[in-house]
Amino acid sequence: xTNLIKTRRDGAILEVTLDRPKANAIDLATSRIMGExxxxxxxxxxxxxxxxxxxxxxxxxxxxxxxxxADGDAVDGDYGLGGFGGLQELPGLNKPVIxxxxxxxxxxxxxxxxxxxxxxxxxxxxxxxxxxxxxxxADAASVKLPKRIPYHIAMELLLTGRWFNTTEALNWGLxxxxxxxxxxxxxxxxxxxxLASGPPLVYAAIKEVVRxxxxxxxxxxxxxxxxxxxxSIARLYTSDDQxxxxxxxxxxxxxxxxxx
Numbered sequence: 001x002t003n004l005i006k007t008r009r010d011g012a013i014l015e016v017t018l019d020r021p022k023a024n025a026i027d028l029a030t031s032r033i034m035g036e037x038x039x040x041x042x043x044x045x046x047x048x049x050x051x052x053x054x055x056x057x058x059x060x061x062x063x064x065x066x067x068x069x070a071d072g073d074a075v076d077g078d079y080g081l082g083g084f085g086g087l088q089e090l091p092g093l094n095k096p097v098i099x100x101x102x103x104x105x106x107x108x109x110x111x112x113x114x115x116x117x118x119x120x121x122x123x124x125x126x127x128x129x130x131x132x133x134x135x136x137x138a139d140a141a142s143v144k145l146p147k148r149i150p151y152h153i154a155m156e157l158l159l160t161g162r163w164f165n166t167t168e169a170l171n172w173g174l175x176x177x178x179x180x181x182x183x184x185x186x187x188x189x190x191x192x193x194x195l196a197s198g199p200p201l202v203y204a205a206i207k208e209v210v211r212x213x214x215x216x217x218x219x220x221x222x223x224x225x226x227x228x229x230x231x232s233i234a235r236l237y238t239s240d241d242q243x244x245x246x247x248x249x250x251x252x253x254x255x256x257x258x259x260x
Contacts, residue, residue: 019055027068032080063108094204
């Protein structure tokens with residue numbers, strides 16, 4: 001789409017590469033572009049899965065561009081649709097997103113990865129939330145990290161800002177899988193193809209239920225599901241795909257999902 005944000009589309013899969021030398025840091029303008037890219041992904045009925053990665057093999061993303069901030073980019077400026085990096089606050093994103101972390105992933109870059117549903121990492125990747133050392137707060141990570149890993153581990157990382165490697169990240173469940181750097185994108189695409197072959201309306205329902213449950217009591221969300229009060233649930237239960245799933249099971253064949 002631009003020299004800074006490169007996209008590759010293959011069937012129902014969209015690969016988004018943050019390629020902003022030297023370190024793939026994100027300034028306000030880049031964040032706004034990323035928001036447009038992910039909003040287009042969300043709204044395109046032919047796209048089912050996205051992969052977010054960084055250009056090169058050293059940096060995934062170090063987060064906020066401090067040089068841009070020194071030149072006048074306001075920390076509380078206009079990040080665009082979806083908030084920082086285009087993913088953190090993008091409403092209605094009911095499609096799977098895979099983060100392929102290909103190197104250094106810290107600060108807002110780790111927050112970007114945490115905005116994905118599944119995180120894959122190259123074995124040389126490293127992680128940190130160093131904001132505390134500069135007297136600021138990793139705001140999105142303070143919300144997201146304790147929901148992804150044990151509270152006491154999340155607090156240690158937030159309060160110390162220390163670096164950690166893929167072994168620790170995998171042990172805590174922060175990332176799903178680790179691969180040699182040369183295999184990372186092949187593995188990300190293999191997973192994306194698997195997801196793209198699945199039922200998109202079910203994915204949408206899963207993501208909406210998860211979001212709803214974040215701020216609700218268990219029974220309240222269950223009541224909304226059984227009463228079809230969540231839009232994606234209502235759509236799923238009246239869809240052709242719902243019937244197709246039942247027919248395919250009865251006929252002992254693979255279902256053909258249309259998203260309708």
